[in-house]
Amino acid sequence: MVCTCSASHNTNNYMQTVDHILNIIFPPDEKPKVRQYISGPIDSGTSVKLICSIAGGNPLSTLSWDCPGINSNNSTVNTAVLEVEFTVDKNYNGRNCSCSATHPIATYRPKTRHELVVYFPPGKPNLIMKPEMPWFIGNTTEVQCLSTVGNPESTFEWKTDDIILNVNESELSLGPLTKHDNMKTITCTVSNEFTERQSIVLTSDNTLLNVEYFPDITIDKSPEHIMEGNNATIVCSARGNPVPHVQWFQLDNNITEPQINQSVLHLLNVDRLLDGMIYSCKAMSSSNKFDSLSSEKTTKAIVYYTPNITNLEVLNGQTVSENEAVTLRCEVDSNPASTLTWRFVGNPSILQKQDDVSSSNYIIPKIKCVQMGTYQCQATNRINGTTSIDIKDIVVYVLCK
Structure with missing residues (x-):
């Protein structure tokens, strides 16, 4: 503002003015x-x-x-x-x-x-297992994804064997565990708005899951069918974690040395006495955390052999009286079971035929003199397309009236 001072006088027409500018110091009305x-x-x-x-x-x-x-x-x-x-x-x-x-x-x-x-990124994540591995099948456990905090808040993505899991949490629950979870890889990726804008990928190191379980046994042939006199091999394989040792047993006696993952049983020049024999394959592994883990599986040997008539007799004696009842018995050893056929040599037509039996009786209710003579038992079986026969004769004598 300019202030003006004016002076005048009634003589000599005197008129003078002086200006003065005011400089007022004052602060602003507002804050910055x-x-x-x-x-x-x-x-x-x-x-x-x-x-x-x-x-x-x-x-x-x-x-x-x-x-x-x-x-x-x-x-x-x-x-x-x-x-x-x-x-x-x-x-x-x-x-x-x-x-x-x-x-x-x-x-x-x-x-x-x-x-x-x-905005800044979270830290590279690190996986923490709770409890520490190894784990055991059937259990449920947790994996924690640890990462230093970023801004804004982080999101989480979990993968197992490159399969994305629908879990946006820093802690993942796994279970109940199965043997198929063993050796799966698991990773955790942490991201936020900053990493997405900057195209930064923060992923934990791949971690292999260590899930221990009882050995899983597979026998290649069960039961094992063998032709008498031949050789045979039976392979027992086992998969487990820890790695199992496999061994064959028969009647609780070990018949092979322990081998890793697989054991082969060799049967040489097989005899019919081995028919029905049970062989046990045992797989055993030792866990530092869960002690001994063992499994067992059995297989049976089925030995095929040709017919052998072991007994042919007249139960009430070879000499009988006319009109007496006569029973003829034929017993046979074979595998598979034989078909037995009875014939009267004097009249070679079939008297009686029975399928898949180990013994057969042929009964003559009232024998006649004309029925005296030689009777024949024929045992027949078929193995791998080949027919085998064993025949034995017996004579019946009749005391005629």
Whole structure:
């Protein structure tokens, strides 16, 4: 404002004026205003510009920032403006940068704060097993994905053998475990908005699951069919964790030495006495955590052999009286069971035929003199397409009236 002092006098037409400009010192009416040049969260590793401004006051206020950086004074005639630019890292998240204003009026000392929101990635995840491996089938356990916290909040993705699991949690529950879970790979990927924008992938190292279980036994032939006189091999394989040792037993006596994963039983020049023999394959593994793990499976030897008539007799004696009942018995040893056929040599037509029997009786209710003579028992079986026969004769004598 200009104040003018005027003087006049009634003589000599005297008129003079003097101007005086008033310089009033006063502070602004408001506090400083702070804004971020690009609003919103800032990615770690990038720069941010903060602008502090305040209008009015005489003289203009002096501005200062408490966050170190490159300062730029862009004040105008009526507005004090001070910018600061600096690069942020995760330690700046939540930090307050304050702009302070000072003025010759000592009572004017306002300060305006601006809180920084910095986005930064979580740390590379690490898998923690609870409890520690090895695990055992049937159990349920947890895998924890540990990662240092990022901003914003992290999301989690789990994979087993590259199959994505629908679980967005830092802890994954697995179970009940099966033997098929053993040796599966498991990984955890941690991400947030920062990693997605920066195309950063944070994945744990692949971890192989160690699930222990009882040996699983497979016998290649069960039962084992063998032709008498031939050789045979029976292979027993076992899969387990830990790796099992496999061994053959017969009547609780070991008949092979223990071998890893597989044992072969050799049967040489097989005799019919082995028919029906039971062989046991045992697989055993030793776990440091779960002690001894064992399984057992049996197989039976079925020996095929040709017919052998072991007994042919007349139960009530070879000499009988006319009209007496006569019973002829034929017993045979064979595998598979034989078909028995009875014939009267004097009349070679079939008297009687019985299928798949080991013994057969032929009964003559009342024998006649014309029925005296030789009777024949024929045993027949078929093995692998080959027919084998054994025949024996017996004579029946009749005391005729």
